Amino acid sequence: MRKLILNALHKNLANLASILGILPLIVLFGENGFAFILPLIVFNNFMDDLDGILAKKLGIASDTGMRLDNVCDVFAHSVFVMVIGMQYGWICAAASLFASIGIVLRIVGRLDPKSTASNGSMTNELMRHTFFVLVLSQLFNFQPGPYLAAVFLMHTATMLAPFPMPFLLRKLTKSTTTILLLNLVLVVAWLVPITTAFIAPCFFFGYLLSLVKGRSLGSRRTDVVQVSMAKPADVKPK
Numbered sequence: 001m002r003k004l005i006l007n008a009l010h011k012n013l014a015n016l017a018s019i020l021g022i023l024p025l026i027v028l029f030g031e032n033g034f035a036f037i038l039p040l041i042v043f044n045n046f047m048d049d050l051d052g053i054l055a056k057k058l059g060i061a062s063d064t065g066m067r068l069d070n071v072c073d074v075f076a077h078s079v080f081v082m083v084i085g086m087q088y089g090w091i092c093a094a095a096s097l098f099a100s101i102g103i104v105l106r107i108v109g110r111l112d113p114k115s116t117a118s119n120g121s122m123t124n125e126l127m128r129h130t131f132f133v134l135v136l137s138q139l140f141n142f143q144p145g146p147y148l149a150a151v152f153l154m155h156t157a158t159m160l161a162p163f164p165m166p167f168l169l170r171k172l173t174k175s176t177t178t179i180l181l182l183n184l185v186l187v188v189a190w191l192v193p194i195t196t197a198f199i200a201p202c203f204f205f206g207y208l209l210s211l212v213k214g215r216s217l218g219s220r221r222t223d224v225v226q227v228s229m230a231k232p233a234d235v236k237p238k
Contacts, residue, residue: 021047
């Protein structure tokens with residue numbers, strides 16, 4: 001019996017990490033829950049990466065686990081953006097609604113484990129950028145509402161865009177070590193806010209560079225597809 005329990009626990013470690021990543025979000029709905037928004041984003045980001053690491057290292061990846069991870073993502077990220085949006089006025093709230101719709105559409109498209117997302121972890125990138133705006137607003141004492149609204153709307157567009165985003169820092173991190181280091185960077189940004197002034201521009205630059213290069217790559221692919229589709233029609237029978 002004990003062996004069966006341990007075996008079941010081993011097979012579901014990645015799934016447990018996915019679930020544990022969203023359970024603490026209940027704090028947001030309590031009194032003064034918004035005060036915990038930054039550590040919750042950091043924790044959720046780490047657990048979202050941890051489930052993938054466990055699945056790969058332990059050889060327990062499964063279609064069910066991939067679907068569960070996506071469902072947890074859509075729940076957590078939608079809750080984050082809506083709760084944050086409602087804190088900073090109706091414009092930011094409206095932008096967060098669009099972002100939530102983008103998150104749902106983006107992740108629903110990944111529920112099929114055989115599908116491949118062209119833009120990488122775009123919903124996670126949205127959460128990291130939101131996190132940086134909140135930290136910077138506390139550090140430099142400015143109203144984050146307009147900047148959050150801009151982040152929400154830009155990410156809504158890129159989450160649904162039909163082109164790749166190749167230079168996102170998280171997408172460039174392939175090994176377990178670099179993934180953990182990236183999460184450590186977020187912890188440092190939270191605990192030592194002044195470092196965010198140097199960390200955030202690296203993430204924002206990668207996003208903007210991906211946006212420019214991704215559009216160019218997407219246009220080239222579209223042109224290639226159009227040319228390849230047009231060729232058969234241009235061939236004349238002898």
